[in-house]
Amino acid sequence: MLDLLANPNTQWVLVGTMLLGITSGVLGSFALLRRQSLLGDAMSHAALPGICIAFIIVGSKEMLPLIIGAGITAYIGTYLIQAFVKHSRIKTDTAIGLVLSVFFGIGIVLLTYINRNATGNQSGLNEFIFGQAAAMVRSDVNLFVIAAIALLTITFLLFKELKIITFDREFAQGLGLPTVFINGLLMTMIVASVVIGLQAVGVVLMAAMLIAPAITAKYWTDRLDVMVILSGVVGGLSGLLGTLISAPISGMPTGPLIIVSSCSLFFLSLIFAPKKGLLTKAIRLMKLRRSTGDNQVMQGMYEFIEDTDRDTLSFEDLIRVQPLSGLRLQQTIKRLQKRNLLHPSSETYQFTDKGIKAAHQITLNQRMLQMYSMHEMQFAHLPMEKNNWDFLSLPNSEQQPLFELLTKHELFPSVLQERNEDR
Amino acid sequence: MNPVSTNNITVAYHRKPVIQNVSFEAPEGKLIGIVGPNGAGKSTLIKSILGLVPKASGNISIYGKPYKKQRQIVGYVPQRGSVDWDFPTNALDVVLMGKYGQIGLFRRPNKKDKQEALECLAQVGMEAFANRQISQLSGGQQQRVFLARALAQNASVYFMDEPFVGVDAATEKAIIQLLTDLKSKGKTVLVVHHDLQTVKDYFDWVMLLNIRKIAFGPTEDVFTQDNLQKTYGGRLAFLDQESNGVNPLA
Numbered sequence: 001m002l003d004l005l006a007n008p009n010t011q012w013v014l015v016g017t018m019l020l021g022i023t024s025g026v027l028g029s030f031a032l033l034r035r036q037s038l039l040g041d042a043m044s045h046a047a048l049p050g051i052c053i054a055f056i057i058v059g060s061k062e063m064l065p066l067i068i069g070a071g072i073t074a075y076i077g078t079y080l081i082q083a084f085v086k087h088s089r090i091k092t093d094t095a096i097g098l099v100l101s102v103f104f105g106i107g108i109v110l111l112t113y114i115n116r117n118a119t120g121n122q123s124g125l126n127e128f129i130f131g132q133a134a135a136m137v138r139s140d141v142n143l144f145v146i147a148a149i150a151l152l153t154i155t156f157l158l159f160k161e162l163k164i165i166t167f168d169r170e171f172a173q174g175l176g177l178p179t180v181f182i183n184g185l186l187m188t189m190i191v192a193s194v195v196i197g198l199q200a201v202g203v204v205l206m207a208a209m210l211i212a213p214a215i216t217a218k219y220w221t222d223r224l225d226v227m228v229i230l231s232g233v234v235g236g237l238s239g240l241l242g243t244l245i246s247a248p249i250s251g252m253p254t255g256p257l258i259i260v261s262s263c264s265l266f267f268l269s270l271i272f273a274p275k276k277g278l279l280t281k282a283i284r285l286m287k288l289r290r291s292t293g294d295n296q297v298m299q300g301m302y303e304f305i306e307d308t309d310r311d312t313l314s315f316e317d318l319i320r321v322q323p324l325s326g327l328r329l330q331q332t333i334k335r336l337q338k339r340n341l342l343h344p345s346s347e348t349y350q351f352t353d354k355g356i357k358a359a360h361q362i363t364l365n366q367r368m369l370q371m372y373s374m375h376e377m378q379f380a381h382l383p384m385e386k387n388n389w390d391f392l393s394l395p396n397s398e399q400q401p402l403f404e405l406l407t408k409h410e411l412f413p414s415v416l417q418e419r420n421e422d423r
Numbered sequence: 424m425n426p427v428s429t430n431n432i433t434v435a436y437h438r439k440p441v442i443q444n445v446s447f448e449a450p451e452g453k454l455i456g457i458v459g460p461n462g463a464g465k466s467t468l469i470k471s472i473l474g475l476v477p478k479a480s481g482n483i484s485i486y487g488k489p490y491k492k493q494r495q496i497v498g499y500v501p502q503r504g505s506v507d508w509d510f511p512t513n514a515l516d517v518v519l520m521g522k523y524g525q526i527g528l529f530r531r532p533n534k535k536d537k538q539e540a541l542e543c544l545a546q547v548g549m550e551a552f553a554n555r556q557i558s559q560l561s562g563g564q565q566q567r568v569f570l571a572r573a574l575a576q577n578a579s580v581y582f583m584d585e586p587f588v589g590v591d592a593a594t595e596k597a598i599i600q601l602l603t604d605l606k607s608k609g610k611t612v613l614v615v616h617h618d619l620q621t622v623k624d625y626f627d628w629v630m631l632l633n634i635r636k637i638a639f640g641p642t643e644d645v646f647t648q649d650n651l652q653k654t655y656g657g658r659l660a661f662l663d664q665e666s667n668g669v670n671p672l673a
Contacts, residue, residue: 033507157529158528160526167506168505168506171501171572173474175494175523223512224511383551
């Protein structure tokens, strides 16, 4: 491994793929949020004829002319898609499909023509289809460095404008911002990040370079600036991983491995991300179902006692006063008995002293929430979100108006009070 | 000079006129409602004034100058559905966007901008939600964030597209309070509105619109049975029925 890293060729490839991952990650965030992920796919496919035409004109595989050619046809493709959507009845998905396949088709035709007619080393533009990162040389990487610095600097300087145009273009226009210019600039930057990635990743997989890091980053944050940075990091890391995995094994394709790396990071995020991941969501849902189940049984029983003045419920009573049934109800009862909230008997159901107190609190909190909802504006200042809707933890002075409302509506939980008075 | 004056605006989609020859002069410091049946061109009228839909003909001026030169003093509150609420940002950040025009290119919002944005959120009773991700807000709260963003812009003329649609009572109250505040500061507010019941309570002036301008003037003069009949035709009876027979003019 270390030997490989010492190899200057590998070093160039590594720098190249990482830069590419970073830029496509950063700009991919905007493409994703503008719901233009598929547009990236069309852009990369539309770049193929441009590469071929540039090669036919220049007659060599020099990177700069090829990239310029790619950029031109990719831009034409993008423009056509937007023009179709704007001026005809064709919808975006159809326009993307149309442009993508027509341009790619033309590209393949030109590629076949070049392969037939070019001699020896001159041929081999085929690498642009699936990418060949190993073919990267120092001059290519120099070009990537310049492009990456330019793209990242513009993104940094115009971050606020790119943000508002992505979120609400009409509003940005209303503010008098140069939306046409910013929009054009953003499209150009996305096209640029696509075409510089083509050599390494290829036209077929390039769209994934835009989408995968961005959607991965979105799982970890609710802030655009963090998302953009994270997306760049994920893109760069994918470039690094893909190159390191492919380098020691001869014949392993770097581009596809970069994509596999970024998609793996995506799947990890999909499952394990702390707030939005599937696992977290599943665990949270399970906990929520349990605690709501507990609370519903407790409050149902409490309100039964409140209404009837009987403190023991039969199984039929219990079924009637709360929504659970079957296995879930049995599990809930067992859990409540274990927590010493219900007396451990199987025929009838009765609160323990601790249980009645807990049920009182649950009922009180739920009814305070009702009052809160009725008078949301009056209580908007309460930090309910932060304290998990726990009204009982509020300072007494904040609780007082809610208590008054409960008394007014005759909803103040009464069981515990009466018991205390009995004593 | 009038805050908004239009001369014969016509907007057409695929040759079908959506609004035709609408001319009006909005007086300064008034709350102005724009009402009319669905498809009557209410939203289109304000969008055409703001240059968001192309006009087939007509002129618009904001305080005597073309809209393009007056963008900074015109605030717009679009319908809530017009943006992706899953966007990774919080309420305060959206409000800050109202100040982007004043902050200028390349520069970032500073502490003072943030403080002012927070004050705008407070004006709509939303300061407690400043750091909340916007998809975690209720519909009414999202509407209030949009209003706060328009406030942050500190415009002289405001256009609002159906701000009362689908909001809770608390939000409705907050919007009314906000409209009153804006009026007391001498701002002019044009509001696309669909609920005839509340027109008399909310607006000083009203425009009745159905493709063409039917009437425009102080609410007590213009909001008459006769004009409503001309605007809604037979549909008014249906509207009455829908609202449990309550006459909007009563």
